[in-house]
Amino acid sequence: MRFKNLTIGQHIPGDSVIHRLDPRTKILGTTMLIVLLFSVNGFIGYGLAALAIAAVIQASELPWRYVLRGLRPLMVILILTVSLNLFMTEGEPLLRIWFLTVTKEGLLRGLMMGARLVLLIAGTSMLTLTTSPIQLTDGIETLLNPARKIGVPAHELAMMMTIALRFIPTLLEETEKIMKAQMARGADFQSGNLMQRAKNLIPLLVPLFVNAFRRADDLAIAMEARGYRGGEGRTKFRELRFGRIDAAAITIVIAFTVVVGFFF
Amino acid sequence: MRNKNIQIMVETAVLVGAALLLSELRLFRAPQGGSVSLEMLPIFVLAFRRGGAAGVLGGALLGLLQLVLGGYFVHPIQVFLDYPAAFMVLGCAGFGMLKRNKWLGVAVGSFFRLLIHTVSGVAFFGAYAPEGSSVWAYSFSYNAWYLVPSAIITGIVILMLGRPGEVFEPR
Numbered sequence: 001m002r003f004k005n006l007t008i009g010q011h012i013p014g015d016s017v018i019h020r021l022d023p024r025t026k027i028l029g030t031t032m033l034i035v036l037l038f039s040v041n042g043f044i045g046y047g048l049a050a051l052a053i054a055a056v057i058q059a060s061e062l063p064w065r066y067v068l069r070g071l072r073p074l075m076v077i078l079i080l081t082v083s084l085n086l087f088m089t090e091g092e093p094l095l096r097i098w099f100l101t102v103t104k105e106g107l108l109r110g111l112m113m114g115a116r117l118v119l120l121i122a123g124t125s126m127l128t129l130t131t132s133p134i135q136l137t138d139g140i141e142t143l144l145n146p147a148r149k150i151g152v153p154a155h156e157l158a159m160m161m162t163i164a165l166r167f168i169p170t171l172l173e174e175t176e177k178i179m180k181a182q183m184a185r186g187a188d189f190q191s192g193n194l195m196q197r198a199k200n201l202i203p204l205l206v207p208l209f210v211n212a213f214r215r216a217d218d219l220a221i222a223m224e225a226r227g228y229r230g231g232e233g234r235t236k237f238r239e240l241r242f243g244r245i246d247a248a249a250i251t252i253v254i255a256f257t258v259v260v261g262f263f264f
Numbered sequence: 265m266r267n268k269n270i271q272i273m274v275e276t277a278v279l280v281g282a283a284l285l286l287s288e289l290r291l292f293r294a295p296q297g298g299s300v301s302l303e304m305l306p307i308f309v310l311a312f313r314r315g316g317a318a319g320v321l322g323g324a325l326l327g328l329l330q331l332v333l334g335g336y337f338v339h340p341i342q343v344f345l346d347y348p349a350a351f352m353v354l355g356c357a358g359f360g361m362l363k364r365n366k367w368l369g370v371a372v373g374s375f376f377r378l379l380i381h382t383v384s385g386v387a388f389f390g391a392y393a394p395e396g397s398s399v400w401a402y403s404f405s406y407n408a409w410y411l412v413p414s415a416i417i418t419g420i421v422i423l424m425l426g427r428p429g430e431v432f433e434p435r
Binding site: 008009010011034038070073074077081084085088089106109113116117120121124125128129133136137140156157159160161162163164165166167168170171172175194195197198199201202205206208209210212213215216217219220221223224228 | 416
């Protein structure tokens, strides 16, 4: 187990137009993109969607390789999807390699499915690349607010997500400290087979859990002492602000989705 | 009089944080997403300690946070199954007899997760692959490939964690 350079999440801070948009705008925009990518049915539609995503990447001032890197883990699935479509769709044969036949329909379908996958992943990753997890959590909370009427505890969910995120660095530090302490006593976390390794983790995990519960208890007492009563009437240090730039962005996105989704 | 709800809420949140941390400490990474890690451990601990409902809630939060931190979206059904649903079912380990037989709880929870990932894989191929490709076996074996070792390690650790008693019994 290595801790060096451990980064959790893929958010890259920045000050571009895209970074400054309200998280709610970005969540809605991403939803529209998903709807669009599942409703277009032709290369013009995918081409236009690709141009739109490229424009967003350019506006976000992020290096392109960050976005492209996100595609790497799905390379196998991508190749599999394209080749399955390529060889297994029936239709007009174009090319015969040994026992495999490439059909015209298969080629078109394969390229289209591949394009949809790549665009979906690139497009949705723009949301998590340009928005911090805390902002996203805030955005989700306000977007879930209408669902409170049917009993969805929007505030509590967001609060728990925030606490979880807040505790990752704390727990990481604690894990490192415990590991060093146990290694000084002769614990070995590196060698042995699977069973051995799992067993070796016990002196790490027991103090980690016990400490985590203690910290959780402290935080719960502190929250109660400050009169925490859930979401009702609670104010925020950083309010989300839906500005003119957000209104403009939403208008453009909706107009684009309707036009492209309808005509292509 | 302590407010039990706040206590459980904060404890759930902190354990979900621990799960996120453990999910990054991969013991082994599979090529198409999914990896062998102890990420399920805190959710099982939560389920055994505070009951199935807390476990299910914690699992849902873990899934949502993984999505927020950069999950993969290829199909609406796939996202719902792979993120909140797959981790929610781990919480089942906190219900009834599964809570008393911890190894059974881990096995059943992990098996449900495997099923959900399998269905998600089938849903994905249903949308992207031509009709007639046989995908159930592929999806099942691919997911089993990293989930079964994860579940075994988690199970061993759970059994050994039980001995000090402090972990599963709230004070």
